[in-house]
Amino acid sequence: MNYNFTEIEKKWQGIWEKENTFSATNDYTKPKYYALVEFPYPSGQGLHVGHPRSYTALDIVARKKRLEGYNVLYPMGWDAFGLPTENFAMKNHIHPEIVTANNVARFKEQLKSLGLSFDWNREINTTDPSYYKWTQWIFIQLFKKGLAYKSEMPVNWCTSCKCVLANEEVVNGVCERCGSEVVRKVKSQWMLKITEYAQRLIDDLDLPDINYIDRVKTSQKNWIGRSTGAEVVFDTTKGDTLTVYTTRPDTLFGATYMVISPEHPLIKEWADTIENIKDIEEYQVQASKKSDFERTELAKEKTGVEIKGVRGINPVTEKEIPIFVSDYVLMGYGTGAIMAVPAHDTRDYDFAKAFNIPMVEVVAGGNIEEEAFTDCATGVMVNSGFLTGLTVEEAKAKMISWLEENKKGHAKVNFKLRDWVFSRQRYWGEPIPIVKCEKCGYVAIPESELPLRLPDIEDFEPTDDGQSPLARMEQFVNTTCPCCGGKAQRETDTMPQWAGSSWYFLRYCDAHNENELASKEALNYWLPVDWYNGGMEHTTLHLLYSRFWHKFLYDIGVVSCPEPYAKRTSHGMILGENGEKMSKSRGNVVNPDDIVREYGADTMRLYEMFIGDFEKSAPWSTSSIKGCKRFLDRVWNLQDILVDGEDYRPEVETSMHKTIKKVSEDIETLKFNTAIASMMALLNDITNTGAINKAEMKALLIMLNPFAPHITEEMYEILGFEGKVSEQQWVTYDENKCIDKSIEMAVQVNGKIKTKLQVAVDISKEDVIALAKADSKVANAIEGKTIVKEIVVHKKLVNIVVK
RNA sequence: GCCGGUGUGAUGGAAUUGGCAGACGUGACGGACUCAAAAUCCGUUGGUAGCGAUACCGUGCCGGUUCGAGUCCGGCCACCGGCACCA
Numbered sequence: 001m002n003y004n005f006t007e008i009e010k011k012w013q014g015i016w017e018k019e020n021t022f023s024a025t026n027d028y029t030k031p032k033y034y035a036l037v038e039f040p041y042p043s044g045q046g047l048h049v050g051h052p053r054s055y056t057a058l059d060i061v062a063r064k065k066r067l068e069g070y071n072v073l074y075p076m077g078w079d080a081f082g083l084p085t086e087n088f089a090m091k092n093h094i095h096p097e098i099v100t101a102n103n104v105a106r107f108k109e110q111l112k113s114l115g116l117s118f119d120w121n122r123e124i125n126t127t128d129p130s131y132y133k134w135t136q137w138i139f140i141q142l143f144k145k146g147l148a149y150k151s152e153m154p155v156n157w158c159t160s161c162k163c164v165l166a167n168e169e170v171v172n173g174v175c176e177r178c179g180s181e182v183v184r185k186v187k188s189q190w191m192l193k194i195t196e197y198a199q200r201l202i203d204d205l206d207l208p209d210i211n212y213i214d215r216v217k218t219s220q221k222n223w224i225g226r227s228t229g230a231e232v233v234f235d236t237t238k239g240d241t242l243t244v245y246t247t248r249p250d251t252l253f254g255a256t257y258m259v260i261s262p263e264h265p266l267i268k269e270w271a272d273t274i275e276n277i278k279d280i281e282e283y284q285v286q287a288s289k290k291s292d293f294e295r296t297e298l299a300k301e302k303t304g305v306e307i308k309g310v311r312g313i314n315p316v317t318e319k320e321i322p323i324f325v326s327d328y329v330l331m332g333y334g335t336g337a338i339m340a341v342p343a344h345d346t347r348d349y350d351f352a353k354a355f356n357i358p359m360v361e362v363v364a365g366g367n368i369e370e371e372a373f374t375d376c377a378t379g380v381m382v383n384s385g386f387l388t389g390l391t392v393e394e395a396k397a398k399m400i401s402w403l404e405e406n407k408k409g410h411a412k413v414n415f416k417l418r419d420w421v422f423s424r425q426r427y428w429g430e431p432i433p434i435v436k437c438e439k440c441g442y443v444a445i446p447e448s449e450l451p452l453r454l455p456d457i458e459d460f461e462p463t464d465d466g467q468s469p470l471a472r473m474e475q476f477v478n479t480t481c482p483c484c485g486g487k488a489q490r491e492t493d494t495m496p497q498w499a500g501s502s503w504y505f506l507r508y509c510d511a512h513n514e515n516e517l518a519s520k521e522a523l524n525y526w527l528p529v530d531w532y533n534g535g536m537e538h539t540t541l542h543l544l545y546s547r548f549w550h551k552f553l554y555d556i557g558v559v560s561c562p563e564p565y566a567k568r569t570s571h572g573m574i575l576g577e578n579g580e581k582m583s584k585s586r587g588n589v590v591n592p593d594d595i596v597r598e599y600g601a602d603t604m605r606l607y608e609m610f611i612g613d614f615e616k617s618a619p620w621s622t623s624s625i626k627g628c629k630r631f632l633d634r635v636w637n638l639q640d641i642l643v644d645g646e647d648y649r650p651e652v653e654t655s656m657h658k659t660i661k662k663v664s665e666d667i668e669t670l671k672f673n674t675a676i677a678s679m680m681a682l683l684n685d686i687t688n689t690g691a692i693n694k695a696e697m698k699a700l701l702i703m704l705n706p707f708a709p710h711i712t713e714e715m716y717e718i719l720g721f722e723g724k725v726s727e728q729q730w731v732t733y734d735e736n737k738c739i740d741k742s743i744e745m746a747v748q749v750n751g752k753i754k755t756k757l758q759v760a761v762d763i764s765k766e767d768v769i770a771l772a773k774a775d776s777k778v779a780n781a782i783e784g785k786t787i788v789k790e791i792v793v794h795k796k797l798v799n800i801v802v803k
Numbered sequence: 804g805c806c807g808g809u810g811u812g813a814u815g816g817a818a819u820u821g822g823c824a825g826a827c828g829u830g831a832c833g834g835a836c837u838c839a840a841a842a843u844c845c846g847u848u849g850g851u852a853g854c855g856a857u858a859c860c861g862u863g864c865c866g867g868u869u870c871g872a873g874u875c876c877g878g879c880c881a882c883c884g885g886c887a888c889c890a
Contacts, residue, residue, distance in 0.1 A: 225889065227889075674816095
């Protein structure tokens with residue numbers, strides 16, 4: 001009988017769908033397991049071969065957990081709001097809703113063809129009003145707690161999308177999506193106060209039950225960018241003060257000038273006193289014209305203007321020092337002003353060199369003629385009054401207490417993380433459920449009016465002045481104030497794509513609840529997510545945003561665990577056959593449909609897991625797929641050599657136990673590639689005996705089932721085993737039976753292999769040394785020499801050291 | 804510049820965390836089956852020297868620790884990803 005994978009796969013996918021085989025039950029007394037993969041953006045291109053890498057991996061985990069008796073939730077949905085859909089809709093004059101529906105249908109069909117065990121009863125779609133009702137609800141809660149606010153601020157403006165972008169969406173100074181130039185523009189924007197959670201977002205990564213892979217943890221921490229230092233208050237010759245932030249209070253004696261950002265408000269206050277105000281204003285204009293890109297590109301060349309007429313006073317040296325305006329100081333970080341210590345900061349060094357400002361060495365150990373000396377670990381304080389002679393760390397502490405005693409400053413923690421720009425001037429997103437009333441200001445719409453539906457419109461083109469297309473819809477815009485009943489106007493901006501994905505894993509717990517985002521019982525039972533896998537590209541933004549929302553929901557009592565994900569892993573990319581990133585323009589795209597058609601879903605799944613280390617990127621190889629197909633063919637052909645037998649035969653018993661152990665452990669540690677390799681090795685062992693018995697066959701089918709679910713179910717049925725594989729117990733192993741009775745030990749003389757010995761596993765140290773010495777090659781090598789040492793490594797080797 | 808990652812046969816990758824480097828797969832070569840090809844099955848396959856048993860070399864480079872290093876330590880080099888004037 002032939003292995004007709006097309007027919008077999010269709011058959012079992014039909015059975016699973018009809019019988020709801022993979023629905024999670026609401027029996028909250030059972031032990032639960034929540035496996036989660038990032039839900040895709042249903043793009044027009046259809047599924048990429050990269051998607052199934054993550055989905056198959058956790059499908060294997062989910063299927064194994066089911067076999068182990070867990071109530072498993074493995075859901076799937078669609079992160080469907082977003083620009084590509086809107087742009088496609090605009091170009092082709094099709095409503096984004098229809099575009100989305102078509103793309104979702106295609107994706108769903110593709111996912112089903114892979115035999116992924118998703119619980120389709122809990123499918124969600126972020127563009128569904130019954131879903132975004134709750135996205136809007138969360139926004140209102142944030143607003144009520146003062147964590148959503150509107151602010152005039154310079155934003156990144158994409159000249160082509162005519163849209164505000166988050167800092168994160170600007171890549172190398174251009175728009176992440178369309179590649180057009182991004183400029184700065186001042187606009188009134190909705191902001192979310194993620195900075196309020198900065199410290200907790202760092203601290204809770206180290207909670208005892210939180211198990212993120214290290215590189216994900218590190219990148220979260222780096223992104224939040226915590227630094228400790230001090231705020232120092234400088235008096236000015238004008239009689240007011242200028243406060244700076246520094247991480248190096250120890251170097252205060254070396255501060256020979258100050259710099260403020262071009263946007264600093266003090267410039268306006270000082271305008272009358274500043275003698276060269278024209279030059280300063282000219283510089284401000286120049287700086288504001290620069291895009292972020294230019295500001296960074298020209299980083300090497302420091303520019304600036306000295307403020308004439310106002311000087312700062314160094315609080316410890318009491319000397320007057322000049323104040324400059326320069327765009328190397330950013331208004332958005334710290335106080336927008338710095339004390340400059342050219343001898344010990346690279347940027348200040350460059351600036352001081354360019355402007356001929358004197359520098360004072362206050363930490364000895366470097367050569368400041370050559371470059372700034374920034375090392376904190378080895379230096380000793382010099383020229384620093386009461387700090388002289390201390391180490392840098394001691395000096396930091398002492399200076400901070402001096403500042404606090406003299407009311408000249410205090411210790412301070414800062415973060416790189418900024419508040420989250422939450423408005424987009426686009427159509428295809430969740431409407432922000434806020435109205436602006438002339439009397440009452442910004443008011444949230446009553447929760448009873450949720451969802452605030454996205455109105456149907458025909459023209460999705462944004463306006464040139466940067467308003468969302470919704471702004472043209474007068475029926476939508478004009479409304480009454482829920483507070484005073486007077487005239488009011490709706491917010492016309494929509495939420496960014498990150499909104500819907502910031503809480504979707506909660507909705508899966510109770511996907512059809514009309515009264516709450518999910519019931520308390522469901523959330524208590526399913527959370528936290530036990531294992532969340534996704535791409536490395538989401539380890540900063542999506543992960544941070546969703547952790548922020550989750551913590552907020554925790555604070556207001558909606559969820560009862562402080563962190564959403566107990567374990568987070570990331571898979572590597574699948575590259576094109578030439579080792580480059582897969583893309584249409586490179587012409588190296590592999591279509592998963594073709595692979596399924598030609599080799600079958602089981603082979604495709606197996607290959608994607610066998611391709612290499614799960615966490616690393618790996619190039620696609622069409623010829624390697626054949627190896628996985630051959631493996632399944634050979635498994636299929638085992639039917640021809642099946643014999644009776646209730647127990648494993650002695651000749652394969654150890655091999656069976658070892659493989660079960662290896663596969664069980666490897667699935668938990670993301671080593672799917674070696675799990676498959678060990679099953680291949682087991683198959684080789686079995687076929688070498690010329691037969692397989694029923695006990696061995698059953699175990700093999702169960703073990704292979706999570707990887708290749710269709711073929712294993714089919715064979716299980718054909719061979720007349722009872723029930724289905726998916727209803728069996730996961731295979732177990734006996735540690736004692738994993739050990740070979742007879743093993744091969746290497747014999748070394750002075751660390752060089754001389755021979756190999758076949759010995760009993762429990763051989764004594766003395767016996768094995770005697771055996772080794774009896775070997776002619778070993779005897780030759782040690783003849784006439786003195787034995788210095790004899791080393792026996794249990795079950796591994798013998799090393800005889802001679803002189 | 805900073806942070807993270809990687810470097811092993813022709814090739815994708817293994818190596819129980821300091822103990823026989825190259826598991827498993829691909830490719831290649833030889834053989835069986837076949838009129839033939841495909842498929843399948845069996846064997847060989849890190850390099851150099853030798854008919855050979857065997858010897859020497861071998862995990863990016865240089866050095867160190869150790870009876871023993873792909874693995875640990877110090878110093879480099881190359882590539883990939885992210886961040887980038889964050890004081």
